[in-house]
Amino acid sequence: MEEEDNNDEEDDGNEDAEDDDNEDEYYSSIHRHAHNWFGEVKDPQAAGVALLNSGDFGKVAPKIRKRRDEQNLAKLVLRKSTRPTISAVQKEDYASNLVPNTNGTTVATYDANIYTAQFSDDSSFYYTCSQDFRLHIFDMNAPPVPLSLQRRGGIMPDPSLKTSMAVRKTIQGHPGRWTITDANLSPDNERMIYSSITPTVYMTSTSPDGSSAQIPISFSDTTRRYVRNDIWGSSDSFGIWSCRFSADGNEVVAGGNSNLFVYDLLANRRTVKILAHSDDVNSCCWADTASGNVLVSASDDTFLKVWDRRSLGTSQKPSGVLIGHTEGITYVSAKGDGRYIISNGKDQALRLWDLRKMRSSLEFDAVEDKFYGVSGFDYRYPHYPKPRYQAHPKDCSVMTYRGHSVLRTLIRCHFSPAETTGSQYLYSGSADGRIHIWSLDGRVVQVLDRAHTLPMSFDPSSPEPEPTSGLHSSNCVRDVSWHSQEPVIMSAGWENGRGGSVIARHEWKGLLKMPGAIEDWVERNNQEHAELASERRHSQRLAERARRFGRQLPGSFDSDDL
Template identity: 55%
Template sequence: MLSNASTERGTVRNAAVTDIIRRLLQAHGASIRVPTTRAAPLGNTVNASDDEDEEEEDDHYYYRRGGRPTPRSAAKFFQTVVQPAKAGMDLLRSGEFGSVDLSMKKFSGKKTPLPRVLRDRELGNGAITREQLGRTCLPNSQGTIVGLYGANVYSGQFSADSSFFYTCSQDFMLHIYDTTVPPSAQIQRPPYPQQQRHRRWGGDDTEDHQTTMKTVKSMRGNLGGWTITDVDLSPDNERMIYSSITSTIYMAKTRDPTDEEQVPLNFHDRIGRRPRLAWDDDGEFGIWSCRFSADGNEVVAGAGNRQDGLLFVYDLQAQRRVLKITAHEGDINSCCWADTASGNVLISASDDSFVKVWDRRSLSGGKPSGVLVGHTEGITNVAPKGDGRYVISNGKDQGLRLWDLRKMRSSQEFEAMPRAHYGIPNWDYRSGAYQPPRFLAHPQDCSVMTFRGHTVLRTLIRCHFSPAATTGSSYVYSGSADGKIHIWSLDGKVVQVLDRAKALPISFDASSEAPPPTPQRNTTGVIVRDVSWHSSEPVMMSSAWAGPRMSSSVARHEWKGFGRNGMTLEDVVEKEASESAERSMPGAFAGVPHR
């Protein structure tokens, strides 16, 4: 048996050889993926010292011998939902997810086509609501590329009113687009800011940013750890914040393309010190997630250090951090505010597999108000419905879970639970293949619904509720490492799967009479990192990684009935109302034959 010293020398020697090979390959534009054998403590917690390496490894594919990527779909391990789940039906019947009448029509197994909806309105069967149209017209096209980037896009979201779309990418670039203007038939190559370019892997500048969207502003972010991890727009669309695995968040104005000022928001413990540059950060922790409050006056941030997950609140008016909580036993990958009415309830989701709820009015002893228990692996994203009651989370256990905060485990119940690990021992979600799970859920699972079929591997894939105004938030959707966008009804059934690899090229003109070209499948694989659903139109935007080469794209997915004609829900309602009024005039039906 080898001695410990010999083992350590061998480990160091192997690591050195691996590092040399990696550097040689990277110098020629190639890469390798080295599987880790890190022990998996509760929730697969990853030390903060590995954070930057984790994101670095996230951006390389894991190849088997022969050069083909490992299978990434995890759906084969779970049963396909055929019948609506009772718990989901109860949600739709509750009246908290839009019209109950519209929800109940789902269970009849028949979908009312749009012509029938309009005809019913003509016959006086009631006014057409935006929700009725929105539920009838879900985004269903494979998409058309509207943005190309030379680095991986980590987030792409509409603003709250969907008048803007914004992205952040691994080359520390942030882009803001005006989505009140339809995509152009001409491909634009907006100029980059004057700051020195930052590249880790080299590449052609001309391939960095091409778009058919109207660019409002492009900014070079302050350099931090590996990538910009998160970005958010203020409720009034005037400011943007972003994080990058340091203890500093930066805030910039959004509308003036010449204003390059970026205000540092320092979350570290050293008060009164001069703000450091991002690459000279104090190294206490790295921030992974950040969100504006509903009034735009505060920022919540989730971070991690060598031992714990940290949750913060920063007061923008006072210009200081006002709350720090040692919240988890692993990095906080995602955080948010529970509702849009107040800033009292915070939500944090961590690599320790738990979602925790924090009420700022009762933070005695630094304990959460409750814990949402159910995932068996780390959590990649948490998103609120916005009513202070429901949230969803994406987990590395390949489940998207829906939670009712009224059913959370109390802090006392959580502390009494055994600290056991119910996930897959020594499994790393970055390796590119999911293994048969030991448990489908934590024994104390308190989630209301679990949605399956997508694949959560390699990166922190995001999930969201559908828009309240047009769908009643009665759908949930997620990106996926299988290259698809998955949309579920709250009853658990899959209602739409869009294949991002089939998106039409950016050069395709949607207004042309010519048939679209046959999409060429990307055999190296596509990963959909983030998806965003327009608040008032049947339109989605997806941000996807293109493969082992560090490049990505944004695609626009529409309901096919609107996309070809360029009509919005507002157009349909106005057109239908106008035609209905004309038909109601005396003699309007004189020329209409009887049926």
Template identity: 40%
Template sequence: MGYGMSRLEDEYYEPEGQDTDGSSSVQVNDDFSKLHNDIFHMTRMRSGLSESIYKSIGTNRGIISMAKLLSGREVDCSGKGMFSSGDRAFVRGRYVPMNGPEFLDMMDSRAYVSQFSADGTLFVAGFQGSRIRIYDVDRGWIVHKDIHARSLRWTISDVSLSPDQRYLVYSSLAPIIHIVNVGNAARESYANVTDIHDGLDFSQHEDVQYAFGIFSVKFSSDGRELVAGSNDESIYVYDLHANKLTLRLPAHTSDVNTVAFADESGHLIYSGSDDTLCKVWDRRCLSTGQAAGVLTGHLHGITHIDSRGDGRSFISNGKDQAIKLWDIRKMMSNADSCADGAPSWDYRYSRYPKHHKQLKHPHDQSLATYRGHSVLRTLIRCYFSPAYSTGQKYIYTGSYDSNVYIYDVVSGSQVAKLNGHQMAIRDCSWHPIEPALVSSSWDGRVAKWTSARDEEAYDVD
């Protein structure tokens, strides 16, 4: 096991360096650094100390000790008797989960999905061998529920917990998504024997007359709907209260590998596809069947999207071995967009061609590009770190090279490289409150990483 850590740069970005050969790099569009830097600015604001802290303890920017930070809280410099959200994120955000791994579970099949619940009390892991385990985090990671998936095709491709944490849905390469209640039911969950285990048929739409598989599924923030992306080039929306499919969008020209709601309103949906495009869909104006806008920049297919939750920005992981940061205010209309990727290459069978690493999309609209990890053979996922504890100042991702990579959003520097698995890490999840990260791997192991930072002083940028 091991880990690496680089300094947190004070600049907005570093010069582009090597990528999949061992070091990380970030590439930032020139026009963004001059005109559209509010996302970087807000990241700093949400993860940095407030001016009131400096004033209350009588120090300038530079080295500041934890004792001084605590004294600033004691004199109530925020006026609320506690740290401000930015102060809290600054303190907690310095405790990056790098110490480990501590292996929590071991299965005899590949792990494909990892997910903490919104409050961090539950953790879900999905395995290729028809098993989904829900762990009780606060009770020593005991298995709260052991779900035996049914009608499984190939593997569990995605899971999603409802906002109230009462239900879980899971998908595979089939047109049926299953829903299971999480609650205080029997620990072993079998299909309609000891528990609720219902199938939701996504092929019931009048335009669908064939079988397809679902790669991605998400609950809406109110728990009333599901949005899904499939290998029939479409996006689906299912109304759980009405118990029926309400929308099918022929969204892309290839597999839709990932979908996400932009924010809590549920009006905007992001999608990413093997056609290399990210699209934004506004459900309030779908009469034309067209996306609200398109974002180009990836050279190969998109494997995952994670929304920042502000209805404006998101990140995507791509088979071009890169994570990209996007602002939908830069998107183009369908008429103006063009999918102009790199030469054909199949990520399932070979390493990324070295000569492709130097290629750049001629119409790249992304704000920044982060490199260093490896995206091969499976739809590897990426995320923003939690808003509560870090101010979303980091991006983290699994990797085919069996590591977890953590990047600084603003500088692009590689903050940590978590090494402990023996095979590809498709998914990982950062605890929403505590400095802990859990990864699941094709080696069948579920591993936990905790903070390794215990210094007395911190360099304030």
């Protein structure tokens, strides 16, 4: 469908090797060639507002308080503690409107490009995988260690990594092709899987004292012994771009080339193989955290497909197809309720889907061979031409979110944490070095700019200094992750194509820590009070005029008649 090579990430690497000298030019050209073919969403969209008010995305009361600008946390806690009839304060009550609002402080630098950078489900760990086939696991419960103390104490065993975070474990991955494409932590945080451009996923222990064994999980049709010198896997015809543990940690879903797989770890065998798409499966996931029966695959053929394992025995057709993107899809992420998912597309759109509104296989068959994208477009280059269509004619997505740049690599997107925000925000990295955070109603609520990220010598939780101006980011933010318990986002950005990443910590900082924020708040508050007083005076004049006019009408009612 798309005029791209099948192995996108591998080709990224070949192009990087050829164009290292022009990499800075590449990043600056993203800004020069940036075109906003899609207007900014300034007003809440009806479909998004309906989602916010549906109760499917957390409690409705905090959203109402936000609209009324009633966000006094102390007042909320006091009211609930003094009134027995009101339920106890839950995290979502006070954290749902706390969105990370800082451009970040560097907490780690690494000499290779980082492809996956995520918190564990409970956010006790933060883990990364990189192009040099190393995986790092950081202990987020341990206090930060300043670099000066690390040097003084001689505790910097990895010269390629400089970090203020506590390193729990460094894993040297099994050699593969070009890079580790994906990694995922098991629900119990005990195991990690990672993939490369080969048919084999490897599983290893995350414990510092655990086994260092690399257990192969083969998705190949035939089992073959690994050949030590065959690091390019020339005898294998496909790679794995995405892998995920199931909610119980007993299965792994993986996507590679045109196929979708499931591997049963207890039975030690592949249980599902589906020829799912006509192009690479860039991403896949489980639709829910309960049954594990529903799978979702996202492909360069522009489609997402939904598969129910219970019906695969009788038919290899999907249960439904999500149609809307006009270019290849870089990532899919599930809310976990078996109903809502989001996807990032090379058509520069993040789309929200309701699985109940997917197209049938018959509807898909009618449009499968039709292409609505831009002919000759290659997302690896810094220019997205004006599209012929803003969406597929058979678009069945619920909402579309724009503003970010899905270029250079397979940019990832996610739902905000359910426990603290009700998943009411969506967020994504971007090739221009910015992290976009959207409300479900379609509006961008925050943009975090890595061009203004502070060096590691700053404290991420200290008051924010005045931002500098006139900077252009040389970052490409591939992956971002929102802490499940705190208003904190971690972002992993590529510094340039020659290799090198910076991890930044973005916190929510209140008025006391934001530069000029108190003065701005006071001025804005005064203006709002002045506008409100003016509106009240105007309303009073209208009411008085109506009262006088009403007295002239026979039989009209007036309170003075009482």
